[in-house]
Amino acid sequence: MIAFGDNKPYKRLFGIEKSDSNIIMPNYSDFLIAVSIIYSSELPQCKNTLRDHNNRGVLVKFLENFSRKVDVESMNMGAFLWLKSYVFNQEKQFQRNPIEQVFRYYSIFSFPGVIERIEEKIRMPFKTFIYCAFWIYTQFKEGFYVKVNRLTHLGIEYEKTPFSEENLLTTLDTLSIDFALLKKITKDEMDYSREFIFNNPDYPHIKYPLFNYDNICFCVNPRYLIDKFTENVYNLAEIFKGDNIAYGQSFENYVGKILIETIKYHSIENVSVIPEQIYNKGQNRTSDWIVQDEENIVLIECKAKKFTTLSKVETDINKSFIDDIVENQLFSKESKRKYIDSCENALTKDIIIIGMGIGKMYKVCNDYLNNEIDTLPFNSPQIIRPILVTLEEWFTGIPDVREAITIVAKGYLRYKSISCDLIDKFPFQIMSVSNLTIDFQMMVTDGITQYYHCVSNNELMNKRMGANFDVVSDLFEKEFFDSLKVE
Numbered sequence: 001m002i003a004f005g006d007n008k009p010y011k012r013l014f015g016i017e018k019s020d021s022n023i024i025m026p027n028y029s030d031f032l033i034a035v036s037i038i039y040s041s042e043l044p045q046c047k048n049t050l051r052d053h054n055n056r057g058v059l060v061k062f063l064e065n066f067s068r069k070v071d072v073e074s075m076n077m078g079a080f081l082w083l084k085s086y087v088f089n090q091e092k093q094f095q096r097n098p099i100e101q102v103f104r105y106y107s108i109f110s111f112p113g114v115i116e117r118i119e120e121k122i123r124m125p126f127k128t129f130i131y132c133a134f135w136i137y138t139q140f141k142e143g144f145y146v147k148v149n150r151l152t153h154l155g156i157e158y159e160k161t162p163f164s165e166e167n168l169l170t171t172l173d174t175l176s177i178d179f180a181l182l183k184k185i186t187k188d189e190m191d192y193s194r195e196f197i198f199n200n201p202d203y204p205h206i207k208y209p210l211f212n213y214d215n216i217c218f219c220v221n222p223r224y225l226i227d228k229f230t231e232n233v234y235n236l237a238e239i240f241k242g243d244n245i246a247y248g249q250s251f252e253n254y255v256g257k258i259l260i261e262t263i264k265y266h267s268i269e270n271v272s273v274i275p276e277q278i279y280n281k282g283q284n285r286t287s288d289w290i291v292q293d294e295e296n297i298v299l300i301e302c303k304a305k306k307f308t309t310l311s312k313v314e315t316d317i318n319k320s321f322i323d324d325i326v327e328n329q330l331f332s333k334e335s336k337r338k339y340i341d342s343c344e345n346a347l348t349k350d351i352i353i354i355g356m357g358i359g360k361m362y363k364v365c366n367d368y369l370n371n372e373i374d375t376l377p378f379n380s381p382q383i384i385r386p387i388l389v390t391l392e393e394w395f396t397g398i399p400d401v402r403e404a405i406t407i408v409a410k411g412y413l414r415y416k417s418i419s420c421d422l423i424d425k426f427p428f429q430i431m432s433v434s435n436l437t438i439d440f441q442m443m444v445t446d447g448i449t450q451y452y453h454c455v456s457n458n459e460l461m462n463k464r465m466g467a468n469f470d471v472v473s474d475l476f477e478k479e480f481f482d483s484l485k486v487e
Contacts, residue, residue, distance in 0.1 A: 027198040028063045033220050034203050037186045063198075070194050098137070098226050100434060100469040103476040105230035106130050107254045108304075108391070109237075113246025118237040122174050124167060131162040131480075132171035133229035136210075140219045148172070148215050172210075172217070174236075175228055179213040201312040207232070231392060234306060244304070251304035251433075252276075252288045255389055258437050258471070259289060259300075265471045268444045270294070279373045286364050286373060287386075291440075296448040297368070298385040300436075301361045305353055307394050310346035317404050318348040325352060326411030331359075351401060354394065354430070355408025361386045362413055362422045385452065386428040389436050396430045405430070429455070438467040 209224035291298040343349040
């Protein structure tokens with residue numbers, strides 16, 4: 001495939017992300033990009049540039065001193081805002097695997113009932129769109145700007161492939177924005193408040209990382225571009241406005257595929273995966289996926305709910321609203337529609353939804369312990385390990401967020417007349433499907449018990465650093481390259 005050079009697919013594309021040259025903290029670089037867009041005059045030739053060590057040093061020193069003052073003010077007002085900003089900034093520094101990210105969203109969005117809405121918006125087959133978008137992404141390996149003609153006109157020999165000029169132009173039109181418009185939007189939306197000056201997850205250049213100026217395309221950050229044609233397709237197709245049953249089922253299927261394919265890849269025989277079980281005469285369902293070995297039973301619940309931009313920009317959690325929901329046991333479907341869905345604080349609403357999902361997992365735990373699931377008989381030596389898997393990172397490492405989720409989960413259990421001690425006895429995890437992809441490899445290769453030993457000893461992050469996405473890379477190669485041959 002030409003996007004990778006030499007017609008050879010590569011499992012890792014770290015060179016494109018240039019992680020070795022990222023010497024400005026992400027919160028500073030995003031602020032500098034935003035103000036540069038607002039106050040810039042001509043592109044691409046500018047007298048002052050961040051590539052100059054002197055310019056960069058002066059600016060970074062000033063921003064460091066200024067941000068310390070902002071942090072002190074935030075800490076004085078409460079730790080939550082500072083912690084949230086810190087976690088978001090740390091997440092930006094984490095180097096995602098582009099192959100895993102593309103394959104994940106392509107697989108989830110290709111599900112019937114979902115893909116039709118996407119293709120209506122992008123005006124082309126979704127797989128072709130991914131091919132073309134990934135090609136454009138790779139072209140920013142050597143620099144931050146490329147001529148439009150180089151991106152879209154590959155030659156007559158590609159006109160009958162997904163990389164035709166028409167397809168590339170259509171893709172570019174979907175992904176890019178005119179610089180003058182980006183400048184106006186950035187100027188109108190720039191927020192210099194203490195809360196967002198250095199930690200705004202909604203900067204326009206994050207939403208629109210690819211922009212046009214004088215027949216040249218600029219990309220301020222390749223990572224933001226790959227987000228644009230993967231996770232942000234969710235917003236483009238307005239999936240959140242429609243019936244999410246197909247979307248939720250697609251996510252469940254993807255999680256199951258990762259579990260099953262990981263066991264196959266490593267030829268593991270002592271770990272089994274079974275899908276959701278229906279019991280109690282069809283009235284109840286287990287978690288979406290169940291993983292077992294001799295010593296453990298892992299209950300995996302899938303939650304495709306996105307951590308929305310509105311949640312990311314919230315400056316606090318409405319704890320009194322959560323207390324009201326819990327104390328009055330407002331967990332029925334009718335109460336959710338009437339009270340929870342109308343909550344104006346997006347972060348609080350998302351926390352309640354996730355907390356209820358955790359509570360439902362422990363309802364299954366309780367039924368399993370009471371031997372009420374006929375297709376899943378209770379096995380006393382097994383330790384129950386609940387995991388709620390989300391589409392994207394949910395930042396539950398922030399103490400206030402996890403505490404609020406736990407309060408909701410325990411409230412849900414009281415609503416179901418179940419002991420809250422289950423949560424203390426069998427602690428839950430919340431992780432993104434990307435982290436599950438890594439962690440499940442550790443579970444099957446090192447053993448589930450050993451994996452949880454790492455969790456309890458705070459060794460998980462170090463273990464993740466040495467992990468890989470070879471399972472996904474192989475799946476990506478089979479599904480994308482076996483049907484695409486370039487002469």
